[in-house]
Amino acid sequence: MSDWLHIAVRALSTLVFLFVLTRILGKKQISQLTFFEYVIGITLGDLAGNISTDVESNYWHGIIAILVWVLVPFILETLTLKSKTLRIWFEGRGRVLIKDGKILEDNLKKERYTGDELLEQLRTKSIFRVADxxxxMLESSGDLSVLLKSELQPLTPKHLGMKLVTEKPTQAVMMDGVIQNEPLAAAGRGQGWLLNELEKLGVIKENVFLGQVDTHGELTVDLYDDKLQVPQPTERPALLAMLKKCEADLELYSLTTQDKEAKQMYETSSEQLTKVIQQIGVLLKM
Incomplete structure (x- = not known):
């Protein structure tokens, strides 16, 4: 076998072997790496490169070395799931760098972290004053977790006493002009509804690159023809307008009727509808 073909076969088999082992180790290996996992990743890459290109070395010796470097961390990871002490030993622990707006210089030194590096990390989170x-905390993964002071945190609906609907995942009900039945069913819709919505928008399904149904059950589409303007969903604004019209009609009826019972009924209904509009008005305007 010629050298180039030999290298190609070794490289391909090593790639498949590493892929299988990486799947066994789990997704953590490609997300937040600890120091130990970082060293393992570098070593595995170096071993894979050597046994792929060094035709004079014994291929199976390299495979055995890779297995050792995979099995040891796999066993240790299994053990760390059951022991917090081992987790701290191998993965480290977070360290507080700022508390009550004050930098803890001793902790910075322990992590070999400079003031410039700390400020840089804060700036990446759009924070420019340490006093804010x-x-x-510097996590074991190297990320900096930051909590702003209460008065500087973003305003949320909870602060305003608003109750919002539970958010549901947006479902991609169309892809490349093809209806995706499973996401469509997950969104609680059928093909008849989808085709009817497309007809309202004035587009054909073959021209739809991506179609999504959001939490509120509204369909938004991205078309292959970028020059074609698609109207925005109008269901929620139309519903809000209808509710306000009903509120105005009830007030008008209460003013024009001479019947006391009917007048009281219209006024009560109008007040109840006003409360409903106040509660869901923000949602319908979104």
Missing amino acids: VEFA
């Missing part, structure tokens, strides 16, 4: 930070 209530709490900041």
Whole structure:
């Protein structure tokens, strides 16, 4: 076998072997790496490169070395799931760098972290004043977790006493002009509804690159023809307008009727509808 073909076969088999082992180790290996996992990744890459290109070396010796470097961390990871002490030993622990707006210089030194590096990490999170930070911790993965002071945190609907609907995952009900039945069913819709919505928008399904149904059951589409303007969903604004019209009609009826019972009924209904509009008005305007 010629050298180039030999290298190609070794490289391909090593690639498949590493892929299988990486799947066994889990997704953590490609997300947040600890120091130990970082070293393992570098070593595995170096071993794979050597046994792929060094035709004079014994291929199976390299495979055995890779297996050792995979089995040891796999066993240790299994053990760390059951022991917090081992987790701290191998993965480390987070360290507080800022508390109550004050930098803890001793902890910075322990992590070999400079003030410039700390400020740089804060700037990546759009924070430019240390005094604005209530709490900041350097995680074992190297990420900096930051909590702003209460008065500087973003305003949420909870602060305003608003109750929002539970968000549901947006479903991709169309892809490349083809209806996706499973996501469509997950969104609680059928093909008849989807085709009817497309007809309202004035588009054909073959021209739809991507179609999504959001939490509120509204369909938005991205077309192959980028020059074609698609109207925005109008169901929620139309519903809000209808509710306000009903509210105005009830007030009008209460003013024009001479019947006391009917007048009281219209006024009560109008007040109840006003409360409903106040509660869901923000949602319908979104």
